Amino acid sequence: MHSRIRRQTLSCDGPQQLSKIAKVIDAKKTINAFEDAFVILKKSTYTDKDTLALLTKKTKMFLLEIFGNIYQRLGQSSVVKGPGKKITYKLASLDIIVDKKQMPLGFISEHLPSYDKCDHCHELLCDGTGKGSMVIACGHGYHESCFTLLNGKCYYCEIFLKLGIKNNVSSLLSRLSELDKSKSKSKSNLREIIEADEDSLQDQRIENEDDILEVFRKNKQALPKAEQAYSIALEKFLNANIVI
Known part of the structure; x- marks a missing residue:
């Protein structure tokens, strides 16, 4: 009873919720009418022994047919060349066409794996001499002695x-060099912009000085007035500093 309550409750349930759940579980255990009213019982169509035996036979026949077709089509797979450099493979055993990206690494290399020959000495893998042979993960096959000569690597x-x-x-280095060139170019452009701004400020300063001289030429009293205004401003500034 305790294990049933634990299976149907949560850690956050309070005392009242636990009491209700316990009563429901007890009712389901002792009162058949409660289960008949709220539980729908279904009988599996495969409980009969004869039905299970029939399904087992059908499954065996299906698997025998599939693997029989695969065995009969061994060695019939081929390379299908598409437009340009696109290459696909027809897998005769499965009767499908796949892209080379879906194949092991050996089928993307310059030397495609041989079906029944060593990819190093190009002799039969199973030549009846008792030589050990293997087909590694990339798809290339080697005699054990040939694979040892290659230091355990697929050449x-x-x-x-x-x-x-x-x-x-090489592609990464070329991109980085282009990035450096663009950065140096942007720096030179920025330097030219700054120099142009400095030149424009200098020109503006010269123009302002010319304007002041022109004012002095037209109005002889401008300079004394400017000196008087400067002395007043200086006095205010000094007095302000003294107060602080």
Whole structure:
């Protein structure tokens, strides 16, 4: 009873909620009328032993047919060349066409995996001499002795990966150099803008000085008035500093 209550309650339930849940569980346990009213019982259509045996036979037939077709189509897969450099593969065993991106790494390399030959010595993998052979994850197959000579590495896939890394690094370096050029160009443009602004300020300063001289030429009393205004402003400034 305690385990049933735990399965149907939460840690945040209060005493009243726990009491109600316990009463419902007890009612379901002891009163059949309660279960008949609120619980819908369904009988599985596969409980009959004869039905289960029939389903088992059908499943066996389906699997035998699928794997039989796969075995009969071994070695019939082919490469389908599309427009340009696009290459796809027809998997005869599954009767589908897939892109090379969906295939193991060996099918993207320059040397496609052989079906029944060693990709190093190009002899049959199973030649009846008792040589051990293997097909590794990339799809290439090797004799164990050949794979040992390659230091446990797939030669073709290693070349493909090294070339890809080299191309990606070269692309990254070229992008970084272009970024540096653009930054230096923007800095030079900014320097030109700043210099142009300084020149314009200097020109404006000269124009303002010319205006002042022109005022002095037209009005002879402008200079004494300016000196008087300056002395008054200076006196106010000094008095303000003394008060502070």
